[in-house]
Structure formats: structure tokens, C-alpha cells
Amino acid sequence: MPDFQVSIVIENKPGISDPEGDTILNDLVLKGKNKNISKIRSGTILKFSITENDENAAKDEVLKICDELRIYNPLVSKVTATVEKI
Amino acid sequence: MKVGVIVFPGSNCDRDMHHVLTDVFDLNAEFFWHEKNLPENIDAVVLPGGFSYGDRLRAGVIAAHSPIISDVKKLAEKGIPVLGVCNGFQILVESGLLPGVLLKNESLNFMCEWTNLIVKNNKTPFTNKLELNQKIPIPIANGEGRYFVDEQTLEQLEKNNQIVFSYENKVNGSVSQIAGVCNSDGNVVGMMPHPERAAEKEINQIDHKPSSLIFESLVETVGMKK
Numbered sequence: 001m002p003d004f005q006v007s008i009v010i011e012n013k014p015g016i017s018d019p020e021g022d023t024i025l026n027d028l029v030l031k032g033k034n035k036n037i038s039k040i041r042s043g044t045i046l047k048f049s050i051t052e053n054d055e056n057a058a059k060d061e062v063l064k065i066c067d068e069l070r071i072y073n074p075l076v077s078k079v080t081a082t083v084e085k086i
Numbered sequence: 087m088k089v090g091v092i093v094f095p096g097s098n099c100d101r102d103m104h105h106v107l108t109d110v111f112d113l114n115a116e117f118f119w120h121e122k123n124l125p126e127n128i129d130a131v132v133l134p135g136g137f138s139y140g141d142r143l144r145a146g147v148i149a150a151h152s153p154i155i156s157d158v159k160k161l162a163e164k165g166i167p168v169l170g171v172c173n174g175f176q177i178l179v180e181s182g183l184l185p186g187v188l189l190k191n192e193s194l195n196f197m198c199e200w201t202n203l204i205v206k207n208n209k210t211p212f213t214n215k216l217e218l219n220q221k222i223p224i225p226i227a228n229g230e231g232r233y234f235v236d237e238q239t240l241e242q243l244e245k246n247n248q249i250v251f252s253y254e255n256k257v258n259g260s261v262s263q264i265a266g267v268c269n270s271d272g273n274v275v276g277m278m279p280h281p282e283r284a285a286e287k288e289i290n291q292i293d294h295k296p297s298s299l300i301f302e303s304l305v306e307t308v309g310m311k312k
Contacts, residue, residue: 019194075187
């Protein structure tokens with residue numbers, strides 16, 4: 001079976017404040033320039049190396065693990081997964 | 087009669103908690119390493135503060151998967167009093183024993199200061215000797231103490247009288263200034279401030295009596311000492 005890397009991005013749901021992203025935006029990026037930037041959201045990336053049949057199976061398995069082990073807290077966070085063959 | 091103090095890798099308030107339970111309130115307390123099982127004859131459980139697993143991933147989430155937590159859940163279901171303080175509170179929400187979640191403080195700072203709590207529920211095993219709306223001077227020491235629940239859950243918490251403590255003033259951006267909650271049965275209580283650092287005259291310049299009533303409530307609940 002082929003190997004894949006599944007990247008999981010964990011970030012706060014829309015509506016849940018993100019003081020880290022706000023600080024990066026207001027105190028760094030917008031300091032006198034970059035006025036075209038309106039929002040920054042911070043997050044965590046976890047990269048899983050996994051052996052599976054195909055890309056979809058790899059992605060589904062990693063998302064299942066994230067749900068079962070509460071790798072993200074579903075009350076306040078959302079996850080997005082991208083997968084690539086390695 | 088025995089109080090179990092659970093110790094995780096990174097707990098750092100376990101000895102303070104044990105000292106207060108035994109030396110100050112004359113309870114029989116014993117440490118239990120997180121990989122061990124809890125005996126069935128435990129009368130109360132305390133999850134102390136600290137930085138279990140270095141707060142990696144999210145404060146409390148890795149400890150919430152420790153083997154001993156399944157025993158804590160069984161005891162909680164039987165109505166045994168369970169108290170989580172600071173990181174202990176974070177572990178209780180991450181393990182699903184308490185509702186909500188604790189996010190990074192609004193300021194993003196680690197906050198270490200004295201604050202005032204207001205008692206909102208004096209029917210729990212840890213607050214039954216306190217008066218409703220009684221003020222408790224007590225220290226906080228956390229980076230992830232901002233309590234959050236959605237509006238619907240907040241309504242449920244208010245309806246079921248599950249808000250146990252609130253901050254007198256805005257401290258860290260917690261929803262409704264919540265500092266402590268309980269489960270629907272009232273026997274599992276979590277709080278961010280540290281009663282074990284405030285229940286002795288020598289270390290509380292303001293008034294140690296209100297915090298000591300948290301432990302006296304437990305003594306009242308479990309009914310007997312050593």
C-alpha cells in the first residue's frame with residue numbers, strides 16, 4: 001500500500017475569537033502598512049504519515065482518529081485535511 | 087475515608103493539595119499516579135493543577151486519555167465528589183465530565199494574580215458550607231482559563247444551576263465571567279482558581295476563611311475524617 005501525508009489544520013470556528021491571529025494582524029501586519037489585509041486566523045498543523053489504499057481512505061482514517069481522540073475540540077475548533085502521496 | 091489526589095506527568099499542585107487536605111483539614115488523602123487504577127473505596131477525588139504533558143496540543147487533553155480517568159468517570163457516575171482545580175478543571179472538560187472548554191486567556195497572558203470569586207451554587211459537595219453570593223479572595227494562575235460554551239449550553243447551565251463560581255470582575259474573557267461549573271448531578275466540580283493556595287491564614291493576606299469553606303464543605307459531605 002502507498003504512503004500518504006495527511007495535513008490537518010486545526011483552527012477556531014468562525015465566531016470564536018482568536019486573540020493570537022488578532023495580535024499578529026493588529027500589532028504586526030497592519031503596523032502602518034498592508035491595509036489590504038483584513039483578517040488573520042491562527043491554527044495548528046499536524047502532519048500524519050499513513051499507509052493506506054488511496055488518498056480518500058488516508059484522509060478518512062486520519063479524520064476519524066482526530067474525532068475519536070479529540071485531537072481538536074469540536075466545541076470551538078474545526079479541522080481541514082489535505083492529503084498528498086509521499 | 088480516603089481522598090484520591092491524581093498525579094499526572096506535569097502536575098505541580100498535587101503536593102500543595104495533599105498538604106491542605108491532610109495537614110489543614112485532617113482528611114486522609116493519598117496520591118494516585120495516572121497509570122494506576124483507583125480503588126473502589128475512594129470517597130472523593132481531586133485533580134490538582136499543573137501542566138500535565140506540558141499543555142501539549144491543548145491543556146488537559148492528553149491527560150484526559152489517561153487510564154485513571156476511566157476510573158474517575160465510574161466514581162463520578164456513582165455520585166462520588168470530584169474536584170478539578172486549574173489544570174484539573176481543564177482535564178475534566180476535555181474528558182467530557184464537565185461541559186464547555188477552556189481557551190487561551192483573552193490577553194494571551196499567563197495570568198497570576200489574586201481575584202474575587204462569587205459563589206453561584208452552594209449545593210455542591212465543595213460549596214455547601216458557603217453562602218450564596220459569598221465573595222472568595224483567591225489566586226488564579228493559568229494561561230488557558232477562558233471558559234467558553236455556546237449560548238444554548240449557557241442557558242442550560244443557568245437553568246440547571248451548574249455555574250458554581252463566577253469572577254467578580256472581568257478577568258480573562260470567560261463567558262458570563264464563569265470561573266467554575268459542575269455537572270448536572272452537581273458532584274463533579276471544576277474551578278480555575280486555586281483554593282489550596284488560599285485556605286491558610288499564613289498564605290492568604292486577605293481572608294482565608296472563604297477558601298477554607300471549600301474544603302470544609304468536602305469534610306461535611308464525606309461525613310468523617312481519618
